[in-house]
Amino acid sequence: MNWKRVAMSFLFSLPVIGLLAFGLTRDPRTIDSPLPGRPAPDFTLPIFENGEGTVSLSELRGQVVVLNFFASWCLECRYEHAALAMASSMYRPQGVQFFAVLYNDTPEKGRRWIEQMGGQPYPALYDEGSRTAIDYGLYGVPETFIIDRNGLVVQKKIGPWSFDELTAAIDKALAIEAVDAPTDGPEAVKPTAAAVQGGAE
Numbered sequence: 001m002n003w004k005r006v007a008m009s010f011l012f013s014l015p016v017i018g019l020l021a022f023g024l025t026r027d028p029r030t031i032d033s034p035l036p037g038r039p040a041p042d043f044t045l046p047i048f049e050n051g052e053g054t055v056s057l058s059e060l061r062g063q064v065v066v067l068n069f070f071a072s073w074c075l076e077c078r079y080e081h082a083a084l085a086m087a088s089s090m091y092r093p094q095g096v097q098f099f100a101v102l103y104n105d106t107p108e109k110g111r112r113w114i115e116q117m118g119g120q121p122y123p124a125l126y127d128e129g130s131r132t133a134i135d136y137g138l139y140g141v142p143e144t145f146i147i148d149r150n151g152l153v154v155q156k157k158i159g160p161w162s163f164d165e166l167t168a169a170i171d172k173a174l175a176i177e178a179v180d181a182p183t184d185g186p187e188a189v190k191p192t193a194a195a196v197q198g199g200a201e
Helices: 003-025 075-094 107-116 128-135 163-174 193-198
Strands: 044-049 054-056 065-070 097-102 124-126 143-147 153-158
Touching: 044 107, 065 075, 075 097, 075 163, 097 107, 107 124, 143 163, 153 163
Parallel strands: 065 097, 097 124
Antiparallel strands: 044 054, 044 124, 065 143, 143 153
């Protein structure tokens, strides 16, 4: 055996081992996301519960959007469901749009989960292939993005919300005025089928 070659191989592998070990010690909740302060990635996703049709983020420009990623297998998602449902009903008159995005799951399981949780007053969207989750740099679920009227991510939350935390974050987003929001033309804000359906009792 060539001990010199083995020793050299070991020395070259040390930095890789060190990086892997460091990564395993990091809590994703403490890792800063590059999205806050930047435009939210656009998407068009089908509604599979509490509505029909599709939702396109670009069509919601001019409204505050709460985008919550969840899954039927997510235990912590259960802890925040009541807070999200209450806040959705509370902020509906102010035009805040809530959407649940199913992550790494099936619509059938998502529907059963929503039923078990007593329903929810906002649409659930199906992210097939997790393409939207990838665009948003999702670490896991639950994870929530609050998007202001200008289409910018103002806050990202990893883990479950408390009601007070959620309402404080939404109030902060509502305080940000829309800048040069078009009132007509192809880029004007138009309510989607999801927005109309989500506002119904």
